[in-house]
Amino acid sequence: MKYIDEYRNSEIAAALVRRISETVTRPWVLMEVCGGQTHSIVRYGIDRMLPQQVELVHGPGCPVCVTSLEMIDRAHAIAQRPDVIFTSFGDMLRVPGSRGDLLTLKGRGADVRVVYSPMDALRIAQENPARKVVFFGIGFETTAPANAMALYQARRLGVKNFSMLASHVLVPPSIAAILQAPGNRVQAFLGPGHVCAVMGWREYESLCEHYRVPIVITGFEPLDILEGILMAVRQLEQGRAEVENQYVRAVSRDGNRAARDLIFEVFEVGDRKWRGVGSIPKSGYRISYEYREYDAEKIFEVDAIDTHEPPQCISGLILRGLKKPCDCPAFARQCTPQTPLGATMVSAEGACAAYYQYGRHLDTDGRAAEDCAASGGR
Amino acid sequence: MSSDRTPFGQCPLPINQVSQVLMGHGSGGKLSAQLIEELIVPAFRNPELELLDDQAIFSLGASRLAFTTDSYVVTPIFFPGGDIGELAVNGTVNDLAMGGAHPLYLSLAFILEEGLPLTDLQRVVESARRAAARAGVRIVTGDTKVVGKGSGDKIFVNTSGIGVVPAGIELSSARIRPGDAILLSGTIGDHGVAILSQREGLQFEGEMLSDTAPLHDLVAAALRACPQIHAMRDPTRGGLAATLVEFASRRHLGIEVEETAIPIRDAVRGACEILGLDPLLVANEGKLVAFVPHEHSERVLAALRSHPLGRDAARIGCVTDSHRGFVILKTPVGGERVLDLPFGEPLPRIC
Numbered sequence: 093m094k095y096i097d098e099y100r101n102s103e104i105a106a107a108l109v110r111r112i113s114e115t116v117t118r119p120w121v122l123m124e125v126c127g128g129q130t131h132s133i134v135r136y137g138i139d140r141m142l143p144q145q146v147e148l149v150h151g152p153g154c155p156v157c158v159t160s161l162e163m164i165d166r167a168h169a170i171a172q173r174p175d176v177i178f179t180s181f182g183d184m185l186r187v188p189g190s191r192g193d194l195l196t197l198k199g200r201g202a203d204v205r206v207v208y209s210p211m212d213a214l215r216i217a218q219e220n221p222a223r224k225v226v227f228f229g230i231g232f233e234t235t236a237p238a239n240a241m242a243l244y245q246a247r248r249l250g251v252k253n254f255s256m257l258a259s260h261v262l263v264p265p266s267i268a269a270i271l272q273a274p275g276n277r278v279q280a281f282l283g284p285g286h287v288c289a290v291m292g293w294r295e296y297e298s299l300c301e302h303y304r305v306p307i308v309i310t311g312f313e314p315l316d317i318l319e320g321i322l323m324a325v326r327q328l329e330q331g332r333a334e335v336e337n338q339y340v341r342a343v344s345r346d347g348n349r350a351a352r353d354l355i356f357e358v359f360e361v362g363d364r365k366w367r368g369v370g371s372i373p374k375s376g377y378r379i380s381y382e383y384r385e386y387d388a389e390k391i392f393e394v395d396a397i398d399t400h401e402p403p404q405c406i407s408g409l410i411l412r413g414l415k416k417p418c419d420c421p422a423f424a425r426q427c428t429p430q431t432p433l434g435a436t437m438v439s440a441e442g443a444c445a446a447y448y449q450y451g452r453h454l455d456t457d458g459r460a461a462e463d464c465a466a467s468g469g470r
Numbered sequence: 471m472s473s474d475r476t477p478f479g480q481c482p483l484p485i486n487q488v489s490q491v492l493m494g495h496g497s498g499g500k501l502s503a504q505l506i507e508e509l510i511v512p513a514f515r516n517p518e519l520e521l522l523d524d525q526a527i528f529s530l531g532a533s534r535l536a537f538t539t540d541s542y543v544v545t546p547i548f549f550p551g552g553d554i555g556e557l558a559v560n561g562t563v564n565d566l567a568m569g570g571a572h573p574l575y576l577s578l579a580f581i582l583e584e585g586l587p588l589t590d591l592q593r594v595v596e597s598a599r600r601a602a603a604r605a606g607v608r609i610v611t612g613d614t615k616v617v618g619k620g621s622g623d624k625i626f627v628n629t630s631g632i633g634v635v636p637a638g639i640e641l642s643s644a645r646i647r648p649g650d651a652i653l654l655s656g657t658i659g660d661h662g663v664a665i666l667s668q669r670e671g672l673q674f675e676g677e678m679l680s681d682t683a684p685l686h687d688l689v690a691a692a693l694r695a696c697p698q699i700h701a702m703r704d705p706t707r708g709g710l711a712a713t714l715v716e717f718a719s720r721r722h723l724g725i726e727v728e729e730t731a732i733p734i735r736d737a738v739r740g741a742c743e744i745l746g747l748d749p750l751l752v753a754n755e756g757k758l759v760a761f762v763p764h765e766h767s768e769r770v771l772a773a774l775r776s777h778p779l780g781r782d783a784a785r786i787g788c789v790t791d792s793h794r795g796f797v798i799l800k801t802p803v804g805g806e807r808v809l810d811l812p813f814g815e816p817l818p819r820i821c
Binding site for chain 1: 490492493670736739740743746796801802803804805806807808809810812
C-alpha cells in the first residue's frame with residue numbers, strides 16, 4: 093500500500109539496524125514518548141532487532157492510560173444520568189474507574205456511544221435537543237484541535253445541549269517531570285511526531301538546552317522509529333543535545349498555526365493529574381472561562397470522588413521509564429487487559445497492554461524470560 | 471509453561487468471575503472460547519462435540535454425515551456485498567464444507583422483531599433462496615418467531631445444515647502435523663471492513679464489499695487435487711488470527727506465519743489503518759485456511775488458484791515443532807511477535 097509499505101521495508105530496516113550497531117559504542121537508554129510508537133515497536137519486534145547497548149523504555153504518551161481515575165469516575169457519574177448521552181472515543185470505554193467501566197455501564201442501560209470524532213458528538217447533540225450530550229475530550233495536543241473545533245462550532249451554531257468533559261494532557265511538562273524524577277535513566281527521547289505536527293518543536297528546544305538531552309521528533313512506522321533511534325544514538329555518541337526532526341513529512345518547527353490558534357481559543361493551560369504519575373503543574377488543557385457553559389465539569393455536579401489504585405501496580409515507574417512491564421510481578425498474572433490494575437494496562441497503547449497483546453508474557457522457547465532479564469538486569 | 475495450561479494461553483479471568491454475558495462472549499476471542507470450554511462443553515461432553523470443529527461428523531449406516539448450526543445477528547442486515555439471508559446460507563454451507571462435506575439440506579429459522587418491514591423480510595428470504603440455489607442446497611425446514619419491539623434487533627437468523635462426507639476425506643484440526651503448509655484462499659478482512667464502513671457511515675475510497683460466498687466448490691476442487699489435506703477452517707469472526715491461535719493452542723502445535731505473505735486488499739488495509747484495526751482479527755465470510763501436507767502444498771495451491779474464489783490464494787506459513795501452542799508472526803521489517811487473541815472484540819457484532 094502506497095505511503096505505508098515504503099516505511100516497512102525490511103531491507104532498509106536491516107540497513108538502519110546495521111548503522112545503529114556501527115554507531116553505538118556504549119549503553120544508552122532511549123524513551124519513545126508516544127503510545128503509538130510503543131505499539132509499533134512491540135508489534136514489529138523493533139526492540140529485539142536492536143544491538144544490546146540500545147535499550148528502549150516506554151513513555152507516558154498514551155492519553156487513555158494517563159487519564160486520572162477521578163476523571164473516569166466523574167465520566168461514570170455523568171454517563172449514569174438518564175438525561176445524558178455520553179460520547180467517547182472507543183478505547184476510553186473499557187478503562188476501569190473505581191466503579192467499573194463505561195462499557196459495563198452501557199450494558200446496564202446508560203446511553204453511552206462511541207464516536208470517531210467530537211464533531212459526531214456535536215451532531216448527536218443537534219439531533220437530540222431534549223438530551224444533554226457530553227463528549228469525553230481526552231488526548232494530548234494531537235486531539236486538542238478537533239476537540240476545540242467541536243466546542244467552537246457548538247458555540248457558533250448555538251447548540252446549548254452539548255458539553256465536554258475535558259482531560260487534555262501535554263507532552264513537554266511530562267518530559268520535564270521524567271527528567272526531574274529521582275533515579276531517571278532516560279538519556280534521549282524519540283519525540284511525539286503527531287503532537288509536534290500540531291505544536292511544532294520550539295517548546296522542545298528549551299528542554300534540550302535545560303536538561304542537556306537529545307530529542308528526535310519521530311514518526312510511527314517501523315522505519316521512522318529505526319531512523320529516529322539512529323539519530324538519537326548519533327547525538328548521544330557525539331555529545332550533542334538538540335532537537336532533530338526525523339518526521340519531516342509531517343512536522344515543521346512551527347507546527348500548525350491554525351490548529352494552535354483554535355486550541356487557545358477554547359482551552360487554557362492548567363495543572364493536571366496523571367494516572368500513575370500524580371499531579372504535574374501546567375501539564376493539561378482545561379476549558380477556558382469564555383467557554384465555561386460547555387464545560388461538563390461545571391455543568392454536572394459530581395459528589396466528592398474518592399479513588400485508590402492497587403498498591404502492587406508499578407505503572408508510575410513504567411511511565412517514567414524506570415521499569416518495564418515484565419519487571420512487574422503482577423504483569424500477565426493478576427494484571428491483564430481484562431483485569432488491569434493500572435494505567436499502562438488499560439489501553440491498547442499502554443506499554444503493559446502492548447507487551448501483553450504481542451505475547452511478551454508467553455514463554456515461547458524462553459523468549460519472554462530473555463526479555464525480562466534484558467530489562468531488569470540492566 | 472505448566473501442563474495444566476488452559477487452551478488459548480492463560481485464562482486471566484475465570485468465567486465464574488464474570489457475572490453476566492458481555493459482548494466479548496460473542497467475539498470469537500478468548501471470552502468466547504472460555505464460555506464454550508468451561509460452560510457448554512462440560513454440560514454435553516461427547517467425542518463429536520469435544521473436537522470443537524465447525525461441524526460434527528458421525529456415521530449413519532454406510533454414510534458419514536456432517537451436521538452444523540449457526541446463528542446470524544449481523545447489523546446492518548443489508549450490507550455492501552450481501553445481506554443476512556445470504557450470509558446465513560453461505561455460513562452454514564461453509565461450516566459443512568470445512569469438514570469436507572458435500573452440503574445437502576438446510577433449515578432456516580427467523581426471529582423477527584415486531585415492526586420489521588415485510589419488504590425487508592422478503593428481500594432476506596429472496597437472497598437466502600438465491601444463495602441456496604447457488605450452493606445447490608435445499609432449505610427443507612424452518613421456523614418463524616416474532617418478539618416484541620425492542621426485544622430483538624430487526625431479524626436474527628439460524629440455519630442448520632446436513633451434508634455427506636465422501637469416503638476417504640478426513641478433515642479435522644486433530645490431523646494437523648508439524649511440517650504442514652498453511653494456505654489461505656484469498657484476501658482477508660473484506661467482510662468485517664465492509665460491515666464496519668456501512669455501520670459507522672465511513673466513506674472509503676474504493677468499494678468495500680463483503681466476501682460472503684459458498685466455499686464447498688472450492689473445497690471440492692482442493693480435495694480433488696489432494697484428498698490428504700489435513701484440515702480446513704473458514705476464518706470468520708475473530709479473523710485469521712482466531713483460527714490460527716485456536717489451532718496452535720488447542721492442538722498444541724507451533725505455527726509460523728509470514729505477515730507479508732497474507733493477501734490483503736489495499737482498501738481494506740487502508741481502512742484498518744484508519745480505524746486502528748488489525749486485519750488479522752477482522753471477520754471473513756468467503757475464505758478458507760487449509761493445512762496441507764508439505765509435499766502436496768503446491769498442487770493444492772494451484773487448485774485453489776484455478777478456482778474463481780481462490781484466485782488470490784497464497785501460502786502464508788507452516789506448522790512447526792518448536793514454540794508449540796503459539797503462533798509466531800514474522801513482521802514485514804524482519805522482527806517477530808507472538809500472535810494472540812484479544813479478550814473480547816473492540817467493536818459490536820459483525821457476523
